[in-house]
Amino acid sequence: MAHAIEVRGLTKSYGDVHAVRGIDLSVAEGEIFGFLGSNGAGKTTTIEILEGFRTRTGGDVRVLGVDPATAPLTWREDIGIVLQESEIEGELTAIEAVTVHAACFAQSRNPEEVLELVGLSDARDQRAKKLSGGQQRRLDLAMALVGDPKLIFLDEPTTGFDPSARREAWDMIDNLRSLGCTVLLTTHYMDEAQLLADRISVISHGEIVARGTADELANQVAAIPRITWKPGTGPAVPGRFGAALEKDRMVIETHDVVEVVHELTTWAKAEAATLDDLEIARPTLEDTYLRLIGQNEPDAEEPS
Amino acid sequence: MSWPAQLLSRAKFDLLIFRRNPAASFFTVILPIIFLLLFTAIFGNGTLASGAKVATFYVPGILGLSIVSATMVNLAITTTVRREKGVLKRLRGTPLPPWIFIASQLMMATAIAALMTFLVTLIGWLVFGVALQWSALPTLLISLVIGTVSFSALGLALSTIIPSEDAAPAITNAITLPLYFISDVFLVGEDIPRFIEVIGNIFPLRHLVQALQPAYNPFVEGTPMEWGHWAVIAAWGTFGVVATMARFKWSAE
Structure with a gap:
């Protein structure tokens, strides 16, 4: 499959500080790729190098087949960018903001259709400064879409959202699939990456610590x-089960779930013991993620 | 979209944003008119020793202030705000050539400067009887073009040393207010101390005001060519262009 983004051994240092320490990424055309990491992990530095806003120290980068560091302006015809902190001219209405942005591109979508696409048609004549936070981010997305991009960078699109606004944003991002766009989504929410991304790479202290689909990550x-x-x-549960009390619940950790549950329930029935609220659970991806970035924690700030 | 269409579209929206910003409209369009009416009311529109009316000097003086306000002050503040709010960074992420962004800002500033020239001249004529001297019209137009371009460049250059949105109005005022006083904008006559005149001559505004004066001077003969004044203004403009190119940043931080 053709790759929208290819990164090999990317490094970025600021003096003695090594923000990005040799990462590899490849994003296939048409996929939604989740780039996950906490603040200061090197996420924004990496994405800004891919966007052509920052220079790199080393490594090889190809975005839509072109090195962003030396890309001509026309390269940007096919790229849409939703920046983390970028306000819209408050005095312009939603439709005006999209229209003036469309004029930046040689080819663009119809601004009315793009507003429709992000669900802002009803607010088309409202000044940008009067829009709610969620509506402003939709307008951000509309502006990124109006140039009819092949690749969209979404930098933490739901940071600071309330739960319902997040859900709406997720639906919208998921819809980008139907437009055939490739999406590079950065986030520090595991649930967001899990829900939206076909594949995920986790960055911690400038290094990729895990990659794969959400399921693969959980298994890693x-x-x-x-x-x-x-x-x-x-009666108390016998010692052979190896159960331990965690807060107010008894916990058995085992790979052999079927066998252990069978033995446990057989014992409980025989002894008339109660197993209230019995649950079998795999660790959530959030737990996995925290463990992943935790693993990489020690002495990671040491300059190599 | 072709570049002329891009340029027109951007300039149109730049003007729209300006028009919808009440503070910018007030300080750039209304305040200079108030100054013109007020100063002439306070100091009277008597006849000077030369036989010309006082307003003969106030009209080009206030016109000079209007140009500075429409170009340098306007661009320094809007460019700083756009940089700090991330508007410029978003633009840089598009294929829009940077010169179109700069040129549209220049067109917006020029349109406002043209409006102010019309208003100040009209009020000067209707209220104070200061007639435009048609023979010196080319002098006026050349001065306006050089002044508009140069002060626009200085505005962009100024934005590069303004650290934040909040500081923008304060810093531009701190620079322009003293400049008005030493540049024959507010104070007219022969009583200005020599050293003030010397300092005023270093900066471009006094030269602009003096280059604008012939067009309103009833005793003007022919079409004066203000080469000396134009050269000083253009030199400052060139400095503005060089400083902008060296220091311009598309994003905060």
Whole structure:
């Protein structure tokens, strides 16, 4: 498959500070790629290098087949960028803001259609400064879409959103798929990456610490399934189960879930013990993620 | 879109943004008119020793102030605000050639400067009887073009040393207000101390005001060529262009 983004051994240093330490990325055409990491992990530095806003120290970068560091302006015809902190001219209405932005491109979509696409048709004549936070981010997206891009950079599109606004934003991003756009989405929310991204790379302290689909990521960290319940009346669970009390719940960690559950319930029935609120759960991806970036924590700030 | 269409579209929206900003409209369009009416009311429109009316000097003086306000002050503030708010960074992420962005700003400033020239001249004529001297019209137009371009360049250059949105109006005022006083804008006559005159001559505004004066001077003969004044203004403009190119930034931080 052709690649919209190819990165090999990318590094970026500011003096002795190594913000990006040799990362590889490849984003296929038409996929939504999640680039996940906490603040200061090197996420924004990397994306700004890909956008052509920053120079790199080393490595090879190709975005739509072109090196962003030396790309001509026409390269930007096919790229849409939603910046993390970029206000819209407050005195312009939504439709005016999209129209004037469309004029930056040789070929562009119809501004009315783009507003429709992001669900802002009703607010078309409202001044940008009067729009709600969520509406302003939609307008951001509309402006990124109006140039009819092949590749869209979305830098933390839902940071600071309330839950319902996040959900709306997610629907919209998911819709980009139908436009055939490739999307590079950065986020520090695992659930966001899990829901939207076909593939995910996790960056921590300037290095990729995990990559794959959401399911593959979950498997990368030895994610031991947990059987838990609320201890009730009746006899205590025998030691052979290896159960431990965590907060108010008994927990057994095991890979052999079926066997252990069978033994446990057989014992409980025989002894008339209660297993209230019995649950079998795999660690959430959020747990996995925290463990992943935790693993890379020690002495990572040391300049190499 | 072709570049002329891009340029027109941007210039149109730049003007629209200006028009919808009440503070910018007030300080750039209304305040100079108030100054013109007020100063002439306070100091009277008597006849000077030369036989010309006082307003003969106030009209080009206030016109000079209007040009500075429409170009340098306007661009220094809007460019700083756009940089700090991320508007410039968003633009830089598009294929729009930077010169179109600069040229549209220049067109906006020129349009406002043209409006102010019309208003100040009209009020000067209707209220104070200061007639435009048609023979010196080319002098006026050349001075306006050189002044508009040069002070626009200085405005962009000034934006590069303004650290934040909040500081923009304060810094531009701190520079322009003293400049008005030493550049024959507010104070007219022969009583100005010599050293003030010397300092005023270093900066471009006094030269602009003096290059604008012939067009309103009833005793003007023919079409004066103000080469000396134009040279000083253009030199400052060139400095503005060079400083802008060396220091211009598309994003905050």
